[in-house]
Amino acid sequence: MKQDTKHPPMRKEITLSDAIQQLRTDAAGKRKFTQSFDLIINLRNIDLKKPENKFAKDVILPHARGKDVSVGILSENEGMSKAEIEAIAQNKKQAKGLAKKYDYFLADPALMPVVGKTLGRYLGPRGKMPKPLAPNMNKDVAIKNLQKTIRIQLRDSPTIQASIGTEQMDDKQITENAEMVVAEVKKALPGKAQVSTVLLKLTMSKPCKVKL
Numbered sequence: 001m002k003q004d005t006k007h008p009p010m011r012k013e014i015t016l017s018d019a020i021q022q023l024r025t026d027a028a029g030k031r032k033f034t035q036s037f038d039l040i041i042n043l044r045n046i047d048l049k050k051p052e053n054k055f056a057k058d059v060i061l062p063h064a065r066g067k068d069v070s071v072g073i074l075s076e077n078e079g080m081s082k083a084e085i086e087a088i089a090q091n092k093k094q095a096k097g098l099a100k101k102y103d104y105f106l107a108d109p110a111l112m113p114v115v116g117k118t119l120g121r122y123l124g125p126r127g128k129m130p131k132p133l134a135p136n137m138n139k140d141v142a143i144k145n146l147q148k149t150i151r152i153q154l155r156d157s158p159t160i161q162a163s164i165g166t167e168q169m170d171d172k173q174i175t176e177n178a179e180m181v182v183a184e185v186k187k188a189l190p191g192k193a194q195v196s197t198v199l200l201k202l203t204m205s206k207p208c209k210v211k212l
Helices: 016-027 082-089 092-101 109-118 120-126 139-147 171-188
Strands: 036-044 055-060 071-074 104-107 149-154 159-166 194-202 208-211
Touching (some): 016 194, 036 171, 055 171, 071 139, 092 120, 109 120, 139 149, 149 159, 171 194
Parallel strands (some): 071 104
Antiparallel strands (some): 036 159, 055 149, 194 208
């Protein structure tokens, strides 16, 4: 039988540490850009025809992912005020542009209803509804946490994918981020649902099946 060279066989299951090292070795000198480490978690024993089995969850990783993360501030004291929010919402192009500009939003609790009413249709579908910035919350700490935050989602396919870092991060950081994501996925799974396989890959590589 002729070997399929376009889709070569996946490597056998190996430890996470070995997978990271193998991916780095294979990628050495091949790309002129920084690749991301992507985690792919396949599930079993889950019926996604039932809406209650689907979920979206924010996870704060132990380490930032090595990418710039932009945070929009919606506040009367700084960032965008209520008047500015309402004005932007009147212009569909500006509202869409705002939703694309930032990865996350923080808002004064008092502005949350206004944001939901005016910008909810643009932010909601993108999973970017703002998180409340409580009066006693340190804004810099909140922003730092968002820079380490990823969203894991389970929708119509029994697979969860997440970018957990870049080649510029060390092995320990990638390992701890991966372990955190798998642990949080397991916590969120409903009923008898289980993790079937866990794969790790770089942006342009084939995946490694890992033991976790």
